[in-house]
Amino acid sequence: MNPMIHIVDDDQSFRTAVGRLLSASGYRVTLYGSGEELLARVHELVPGCCVLLDLDMPGLNGLALQDRLSQQAPMLPIVFLSGHADIKASVQAMKAGAEDFIEKPLETGILLEAIARSLQRAATRQDEYDRNHAARTRLASLTPREVEVLRLLVRGTLNKQIAYALGTSERTIKAHRHNLIEKMGARNLAEAVSIAERYGVVAAAEQSSQP
């Protein structure tokens, strides 16, 4: 299915024209006359879409809308459109995570390129997010005992030593180790340790275990 582009501009004629251009270029398009309209339908925004946002709008302006969207739909790629080269506003927009900042009147090539790039980047980000999300979910499924074992394993502690430290048998430790590798979707212990390090679970776990 073609990506959906959400166009927010208070100028009806302008948004219609841009909408026509994008739909002729193969995108699906939804038009909004104001930021408020978009917010009202924010739940309909699904990954894989892009927002074209006019910077200067009466009521909720572009930057304010970006702020609201970052809370309600953080992964949404936003391309700003602006009638004048307002450096201050563009810097603020980019800092707040905008994908691009295009000046009106729009160069069709630049616009399409910007949309394509932002969709691409959004997709990559989405993948990564998905992966991270999965890893975090798996990490979260570990029991406290398994987290303790994992923390010690990351430090290179031997099963025996762990068993001694935790006051249990080496066999029990091995069972924990097997379970946690499996829960984390790792192929072996090295991969599990790597995941644990990347997501900071170890440190977090270590901190939380500190008195």
Added chain:
Amino acid sequence: MLLFVTSHSTAVGEAINQDPSPRVLVIYPYDERVAATTVAGEAVRNRLLEATGGKIDLFSEFLDLSRFPEHEHIERMAQFLAIKYADRRPDVVVALGEQSAKFIVDHRASLAGNARIIVAGFNKSTGLQMNLPTDVIGAFTEFNIIKTAEFARRLQPHARKLFVIGGSSEFDRWWLETAKAELAEFSKDYVTTYLEDLTIEEFVAKTAALPSNSIVLALTIFKDRSGRNFIPREAVKQIAATATAPVFGPYSTYIEYGSVGGNVVTFEALGRTVADLAFDAIQGKPITHVQAPHFNVADARQLDRWGMSEKDLPPGTVLMFRQPSFLEQHWLAALLASAVIAVQSIAIILLLVERRRRRTAEVQSRHRLLEVIHLNQSATAGALSASIAHELNQPLGAIRSNAEAASIVLRSACPDLKLIEQILADIQDDDQRAHDIISRMRGLLKKRAEIEWQEFDLNDLTATAIKILKGEAVRRGIEVSSTHASDALPVRADKVHVQQVILNIAINAMDAMGKAGREKKLMLETRLTKDANAELSISDSGDGIPDGKLAAIFEPFYTTKASGTGLGLSIARTIVETYGGRILASNARDGGAVFRVIFPLAKAETT
């Protein structure tokens, strides 16, 4: 006779009476009513009294010879006078007129033994014919009719007929003969008629039927054909009263009696000449014959009567009875009036000059105002340029996108022509929108060389101003709202200027909301006031006007902004006042400033 001889012999060589009061006897030929002689006699008397300081004895004798020409009468008069002056012999005898001269010459021995004798009032040739003794000195008058005729010709250049009037007395006849001889040459240019041997009635009747192109020369009429005696001027008076052509005469005495004028010896002049001779004689100086001066004299009233021009008079003519002109009669009043008029004129000129200067100054100041307003317009356009460019980018961007979309659609397998049609319609609309924006921009920059008065609806103008401001307001995050009166608010002024007022106040308001953290609102509201004025109020949600500065904000160069010129509101007020309006500033109760611009409603033109 013995007496005569004795007195004559003793008189010879004897010096003139050394008595401090010399005696002068003036002999008049006629009675005291003949002006020629009496005027001359009076002149002699006055002149002598004046010259001697009153130390003179003057005597007058009237021979009355026109009425009593008989020889017996003359002899009786001679005897009478000889006795009368026996004890008071005159030192000088002045004989006026030919008859007096003859009388004194004939009777000088009995009457005025060794007196000096001066005769006057006739011409020299007459004197020669009379065989005057050599010691009788004359003040001769040459009654030259030709000079009077020439005088008449100048005044009547188109005259073709000449009439000469003379009486029937001996003198009259002599005069006529003399005149005929003198006028022989002159009369060739005219159909000449001598009116003689007529009764006074006939004279009057004939002269009352003359063609107007006639010159009438009146000599003397001492007697008419019927033998009636006249004083000549009285006869001339009768004739001239009904004459149908101008009458001229060689005597100054005719002047007041209907004669236009002539070449005359004035009898005053003759009298003075005689008196001078007499005075010299009294003092023992040698005296000789003299000629009494002639003058051309004219009566201004007669010139008027015959429609003659003063300009035609020979140079040096004495013009008598000239009606003093208005100026001469009322010179003081005229002078005062002229002075008043002059002062008024000067005042008026000064006022006009002043008015002109003021108008020039007004025009200059208006031009300067227009310049300043235009600078202000340019500044506003500059301030709004970013948002105007943005605004212009909207339709331009839309046009471009629509065109690109259309070209992509057209390249597809089966183009959606309905969509293409819709796109083209939208492109046209956007083009119109861009055009409108540019028009507004142009209106914003429009320079006025003169105020362009036009009637417009304040509601419409406010709407236009809001369109211009909207982009800027959006850019600054300001919400613009407006309400307008339900009825039209016709105002007469220059639209461009009033729009500038709205923009100045609104931009000022937007600047005032720059820092305020709260909601930014700009409200424009038009309404019809109770006293039938058009009012536009512009309110903002800024901090309001600082206390005590309400009066100062309209002053030039008052500003609270780092980059402000402080001219916007000052110019706004000047513009509003130029069009008879008012501008008021106040603070709203819930914060923010309110500016109210009030214009008088344009008079509805009822047709």
